Amino acid sequence: MRSFLFSLLCLFMIAQLSAQSNETIRDVVFEHAHKLFKPNRDTNSIDLQQYKGKFIVFDFWNRFCSSCIQQMPKLYELQLEYPDDIVIIPVTKDDLNQVAGASAKQLGGPYEFRLPSIYGDTILNNLFGVIANPDVVWLDRNGEFLVKTSGEALNKEVLELVLKGDMSLLNRVARVSKMQFYERIGLHNVIESEERRDSTFLSIKMTPYAKGLSSNILTYKKQVNRKNEKLVYINKTLYEMVQSIYDEEKNLATIKWIDDDRNRFIIRSEKVSARFKDRDSLRRITDFAERTAFREKQLFCLFVAGHDGISQKELKHAALQVLESSLDVKTGIRPQKMQCFRIEAVSGRVERGKEQNQYIPPEQRKSILSISELIKYFNNTYTNSPILTAKGDAVLNEPLNMILDKRMTADEAIDYLKNTGFKIEVGYELIDVLTID
Numbered sequence: 001m002r003s004f005l006f007s008l009l010c011l012f013m014i015a016q017l018s019a020q021s022n023e024t025i026r027d028v029v030f031e032h033a034h035k036l037f038k039p040n041r042d043t044n045s046i047d048l049q050q051y052k053g054k055f056i057v058f059d060f061w062n063r064f065c066s067s068c069i070q071q072m073p074k075l076y077e078l079q080l081e082y083p084d085d086i087v088i089i090p091v092t093k094d095d096l097n098q099v100a101g102a103s104a105k106q107l108g109g110p111y112e113f114r115l116p117s118i119y120g121d122t123i124l125n126n127l128f129g130v131i132a133n134p135d136v137v138w139l140d141r142n143g144e145f146l147v148k149t150s151g152e153a154l155n156k157e158v159l160e161l162v163l164k165g166d167m168s169l170l171n172r173v174a175r176v177s178k179m180q181f182y183e184r185i186g187l188h189n190v191i192e193s194e195e196r197r198d199s200t201f202l203s204i205k206m207t208p209y210a211k212g213l214s215s216n217i218l219t220y221k222k223q224v225n226r227k228n229e230k231l232v233y234i235n236k237t238l239y240e241m242v243q244s245i246y247d248e249e250k251n252l253a254t255i256k257w258i259d260d261d262r263n264r265f266i267i268r269s270e271k272v273s274a275r276f277k278d279r280d281s282l283r284r285i286t287d288f289a290e291r292t293a294f295r296e297k298q299l300f301c302l303f304v305a306g307h308d309g310i311s312q313k314e315l316k317h318a319a320l321q322v323l324e325s326s327l328d329v330k331t332g333i334r335p336q337k338m339q340c341f342r343i344e345a346v347s348g349r350v351e352r353g354k355e356q357n358q359y360i361p362p363e364q365r366k367s368i369l370s371i372s373e374l375i376k377y378f379n380n381t382y383t384n385s386p387i388l389t390a391k392g393d394a395v396l397n398e399p400l401n402m403i404l405d406k407r408m409t410a411d412e413a414i415d416y417l418k419n420t421g422f423k424i425e426v427g428y429e430l431i432d433v434l435t436i437d
Contacts, residue, residue: 026143028127029056034118037099046118048089055086055162056139057154058124061117063094063102065133069111070363071151076114078159085163088154090117091124105362129176138162138170145181147174157288173292202306202315204322209235209299230315231304235295238276238323239263241302242331242434245320264379264387267336269437272329300327330437335430339386341378341414343371344423360405368402374417382410389429 030052033045048056059075061068072090079088092099096119103113118124128137134151146167153173161169171177233241243260260266263278277298285291304319324330368374371390378388408416418424 028123029139029143032123034123035096035120036116037096037103037119038116039103039112039114041100041103043096046116051087052143053141054084055141056143057086057088058128058137058139059088059090059151059154060125060128060130060133060135060137061090061092062133063092063098066363067151068134069102069106071134071154072106072111072113072115075154078154078156079115081156082159082163086159088115090115091121092117092119093121093125095120111363128181135175145178147171147178148176148181149173150175152288152291155288169289169292172296202310202318203304204319205303206322206326207301207303209296210301230306230310230312231302231319233300233302235299235301237279237298238272238300238327238329238436239266239268239278241300241323242266242320242436245316245323246331246333246434260379264383265431265433267334267433267435272436276327332435332437333432334435336433337428338431340427340429340431341386341388342391342425342427342429343375343388343417344391344425360403364406366404366406368400368404370400371398374400374402377404378410378413381406382413385410386426387431389431391425 030047030049033047035043036046037043059068059071063069075088075090079086094102099117099119106112124130124137128135128145128148130137136149136151136154138146138149140146147170149170150173153170158169158173161167233244236244243266263280268276277294282291282294282298285294302319302323304315306315320331366377368377375388375390378385402420404413404416414424
């Protein structure tokens with residue numbers, strides 16, 4: 001009961017953080033006993049007071065987050081390298097049985113849990129506004145909030161700068177800065193005031209990369225009555241933004257655009273390719289500082305607000321004009337002849353090969369729940385293969401319960417689909433593609 005009341009108190013504190021001091025934050029972090037699961041499966045409570053004088057890093061995770069599990073070895077190695085200056089503590093809402101089960105699955109494997117983890121947590125998750133995992137919260141040696149970042153930002157390069165007193169890179173990659181944490185800025189000050197309700201009201205603002213905003217922050221928008229907010233694109237590449245703006249009809253062609261992470265349905269001029277990089281380019285950058293510089297130069301935000309009398313299509317048309325003018329590009333749609341695998345579900349199809357799933361390592365498994373999800377995965381994974389399309393829009397929504405092995409080649413994947421009862425034809429189709437000049 002006491003823990004429940006304390007959780008309610010923290011929820012109240014979240015709503016009032018702009019008026020709270022670091023002293024209150026330290027009280028919550030240091031004066032509450034947290035339940036701890038150890039790698040040897042023992043449990044006890046942990047008093048964080050013992051870590052005063054060190055940097056404290058909370059890594060928020062859950063048992064369903066594969067990227068969280070996969071970075072467990074990195075956390076352990078960093079802790080071993082900086083034992084006197086930093087303490088890294090995984091934190092999860094999962095209960096004891098769930099954490100024990102997740103730990104048992106990884107025992108003896110490459111992602112074995114070797115750090116103690118706080119479990120059954122609501123206090124820290126609520127206090128720091130954790131919405132998605134992995135989220136990382138950094139506290140300084142005095143227990144004061146520094147920033148909240150992605151799990152990627154918890155690395156040796158950033159840590160060594162922080163320990164030298166250089167917070168420049170840490171602040172550059174912050175999802176939530178110290179000021180935003182206390183003031184809960186979110187999207188409140190980005191878009192024009194909703195008090196402007198006249199029928200001609202239209203506000204479009206395009207900005208460079210916003211380090212303090214992420215998809216997580218958008219959740220706070222639900223808590224704010226912003227009647228005029230219509231379109232918000234945060235930290236997108238040029239190509240992602242064009243794809244999103246052209247998303248109007250929700251038809252087969254549109255699904256190809258929006259799910260096209262590798263830009264296979266975008267035709268771009270040499271000039272555009274030289275100036276603007278795609279998300280795949282970011283994936284290939286291993287140096288953290290270079291990844292940060294890429295985000296700052298290649299990611300953009302677009303905020304569109306307008307009166308309810310302005311249709312979504314009109315808003316997107318206006319937003320597209322602003323984007324084209326701001327970045328000096330021209331976009332359009334044209335048909336392109338492309339070689340395709342056309343997939344068709346066969347009546348009475350029976351799943352086969354499920355018994356083989358147990359031999360696929362967990363990190364190599366890809367769960368597929370629908371035909372549209374299958375098409376997205378295939379086209380973004382096998383980029384040198386003909387694209388996969390559905391024969392008829394109705395096929396897209398057919399439910400699946402399929403596990404694919406990420407190690408399969410394109411030909412092996414097609415053979416597997418055929419063996420599970422799908423009919424697949426090879427041919428050419430005129431596909432609507434986006435053009436950017």
